[in-house]
Amino acid sequence: MYKYDKIDQQLVNERVAQYRDQTRRYLAGELTEEEFRPIRLQNGLYIQRLAPMLRIAVPYGLLSSKQLHKLGDIAKKYDKDYGHFSTRQNLQLNWPKLEDVPDILEELATVEMHAIQTSGNCIRNITTDQFAGVAPDELFDPRAMAEIIRQWSTFHPEFALLPRKFKIAVSGTKDDRAVVQMHDIGMEFFKNENEELRIKVWVGGGLGRTPILGTVIHESLEWQHALSYCEAIIRIYNIHGRRDNSYKARIKILVKAIGIEAFKAQVEAEWAHLKDGPLTITQAEFDRVSTYFEPMPYETLPANEASFDLHLASNPAFAAWVKRCVHAHKIPGYRALTLSLKTHGEAPGDATSAQMHVVADLADAYSFGELRVSHEQNLILADVKLSDLFSVWEKARAAGLATPNIGLLTDIICCPGGDFCSLANAKSIPIAQSIQAQFDDLDYLHDIGDIEINISGCMNACGHHHVGHIGILGVDKGDTEWYQVSIGGKQGNDASLGNVIGPSFSADEMPSVVQKLIDVYVQERTPEERFIDTVRRIGMDPFKNHVYLENTEVSS
């Protein structure tokens, strides 16, 4: 993974010093609340319902064991002994003290970490596929480009105070796992017919109050122009994006308002000035950054392993875990695996300090000392030998990290919600927990198969409910919490936004509502269909009818 040189380290250290002084001035009354707000946000600090929340950057989801140990230590020393992995592949602490934050940032800097631009109206953490570099379907390892974009976007002077937050995702696979279509800019790397590296550039996607999937603004951009093209897009946005209404300030609103053709014309006119200028990425710079992401020192192994096969045949619990949590790897004899942070009854994405230390130790022992955070809020060991899988499983299981539910109904994506977040209309974690309790039978879960449930506590959509096969949105009706349910959303290449099935429900009703949706699926599905396929084939009505009309037979 990327290692800081003197320049990276100095920048992060200087940022800590700058923010320490800004905090001092705020506490001394030299900065007003309103003036301090954009400053603290760009250093990851929100003021939450119960306490501040600090969002620590995990650039494109990549962590070293040393960094995870440090995060575990920080969560213990400055927080309540746990942290929350978010849908932006970052780590959030829910209980730090405002005056401790400079110290926390200083500790993070010792392991090449920070909280820079994890919030506020600026370019946020660059996200990508959690299986980057190891996925068999990968056309291009996007991590070096993600790092180049990270550096370009960090303290970008011109884009320090944009109309609204700005999210960029990169991907390099056939099957998009970085949800490029729901980002302000999505960059999909591919090779053209001449084997040249190109980028399909998407713009204007985003969830939130007005969910919109992105539109292609450039079908085939040469990779050298990745930065200059982003610069042109964001420059047009910085000048023309709305600043009078924060709900209408994202780039997606600008693109919709003037139309993609007019927007593209403006971007291209701007880009004509920037193209081939100093922002053009040189082969030398690309190669320099790429050296940090060279393949791990893999052993030459056979594709099969006898002890693994034996455990698989003799231990059904292990087999269930392998089925859900172990993923293909491009090197023979290796696998990637997901450690589930979706233990039934726990807040999705939460990890205790002890669990962080366990995972860091597992990474050291079995996966070259590195791990990844997925936007589905789980942790990934990307390079585990087939022969080690059983040992990893036993240790992960003892630490509560081996729930075999990845991709199943209880692998719920969920924001912190009304328990923590001051923006939320409703709680989201208890809804996730009640659904997990309703579906606690593993055999039944495996029978239901692949399904994604996403829960957001408000229309800001941190839980990405619009792209959940079942999406649940907390709404506020006269001081009581209600939940609106949509079905038919999906992430990936064939992304779609879900449709609301009808009037919202109380928290108590939610497990049975999900149960009824699943009942319709189980009755209607063809043998090879996933939930989303059935929804797309038969439409909303059968689901709607069963949920809202009591005693109505599910028609076949």
Next chain:
Amino acid sequence: MSQLIKGKQIAHDEWTRVIPPSFGDEPVRKQAGKVVMFKLHGEETFTQKQIDATLIPAGKVLIPLAVWLAKKESLAQRLAAGEIGIVLQTHEPIEQLVEAFENLNSLPVIAVYVQIFADGRNFTLGNLLRTRYGFKNELRAVGDIMRDQLFFLQRSGFDSYLIKDGRNAEEAIASLNDFTQPYQGASNDVPVWRRLDRSQL
């Protein structure tokens, strides 16, 4: 009293900023909706009445672009004498400023005004004035300006900063040196990987 930082020092401000009088019936806001000039949503603009009533004192003056456009005939001599600088508001199209002057460098000062700290359009405007339109004279940040923007303003081509009233400008100077070796290029700089050989670090 606002204090001026010029280069990296406190400087005497020899320019008088001309602000159109207020009649209490402002501001005029463009309505949100299907407006072609998207950028004007919700922005305050000067009314004709305000512009007509603006008195321009003797000496070096910084006047709003809208006032210049309305009164340029009567001010031509003073422009030639180097007594006119222009204040651009962040929502005003930069092209309008550029087209208004045969030679942008006939202006000793261009000031970019932000109403609130969170408005980052001044960075783009500064950058464009330097890199695209070749403006070489003093580029001044005015309005809600405090030390926390200075590093970015400097990188965006500004070389003077009118620190808002009540803030310590002496202390603010230090912020111009907040970061030693930024990643990005700037109006007068190239990205770090072109600036030095990182493979040797």
